[in-house]
Amino acid sequence: MKSTLKLTTVLAISAVTFFACNAPAEEKKSFDPGKAKVEIQAMEDAFAAGEKAKDAKAVAAYYADDAVSYSRNQEPVAGKAAIEAKIAQRLQSDSSGNHEMYKVVDLFGNDDMLVEIGSWTTMNAAGAEQDKGHYMSYFEKRNGKYVCVRDMNVTSTPLKPAM
Numbered sequence: 001m002k003s004t005l006k007l008t009t010v011l012a013i014s015a016v017t018f019f020a021c022n023a024p025a026e027e028k029k030s031f032d033p034g035k036a037k038v039e040i041q042a043m044e045d046a047f048a049a050g051e052k053a054k055d056a057k058a059v060a061a062y063y064a065d066d067a068v069s070y071s072r073n074q075e076p077v078a079g080k081a082a083i084e085a086k087i088a089q090r091l092q093s094d095s096s097g098n099h100e101m102y103k104v105v106d107l108f109g110n111d112d113m114l115v116e117i118g119s120w121t122t123m124n125a126a127g128a129e130q131d132k133g134h135y136m137s138y139f140e141k142r143n144g145k146y147v148c149v150r151d152m153n154v155t156s157t158p159l160k161p162a163m
Contacts, residue, residue, distance in 0.1 A: 031111045037104055039146060040116055040139070044102035052099040054091040060084035063148050064140065070152035072133075097125035102135070114139040114146060120153065131157050 043062055050058030063069070065080045077086045099122070106117040115138050122131040135153035139146040 031109075033107060036109070036114060036146075037107050040107060040114065041104045043146065043148075044104060044118065048100055048102055051087075051091065054094075056084050056088035056091055059087045059091075064142065067147070067149050067151070070150070072153060072155055098122050098130055105134075109139075112141050131155055133157070 047059055047062045050056070050061070060080055060083055063080045063083050066078075067080055067083060068076050068078045069083050069086075070076045071086075077083050101121050101123065103119050103121075104116055105119055108115045115136065118135050118137070120133055120135055121129055124130050133153055133155040135151060137148045137151040140149050141147075
C-alpha cells in the first residue's frame, strides 16, 4: 500500500511538472526601443512645429491633463490647461523669430512608461544658435499613446555676469 501511495505521489508530481512545463507561456508585450524613440522624436518635432507656428494648443498636445512642467527660472506649472496658458503667454510675447529644435538623446523604460533625456537648441531666424540645453521628460502610455506627465529643462549657456 505504501509503495502504491509513493508511486501515485511521484506520478502526480511528474504529471503536474510535465503539464506546467508544457503550458503555453503568457504572451509578453515586446517593447521596441527603436520604435519608441521614433514615436517620441515625432512628438518633439510636433512640439517644435507648434512653437514655431505660435500654436499653444499644438504644443500642449504633448502633455497629459495632469502634467507638471518645470521650466527654467520659473515656478512649476501644473495641469495641461495651465501649461497651455503659460505657453500661449510665452509665444505671444516672443517676437524674436527664434525657434527651438528638440532631439531625443536617450530613452529608458518599457511599453507603459518612458523617461527621455533630450537636448534642445534655440536658433534665430537666420539659423544661428542662440541658446542650448537639456531636458528630461517622463511619459506614460494612456489610451494607447504616450503623453508627457512631467518635464524639466535647463540651459547649458553660461550666465552672463551682471554689471
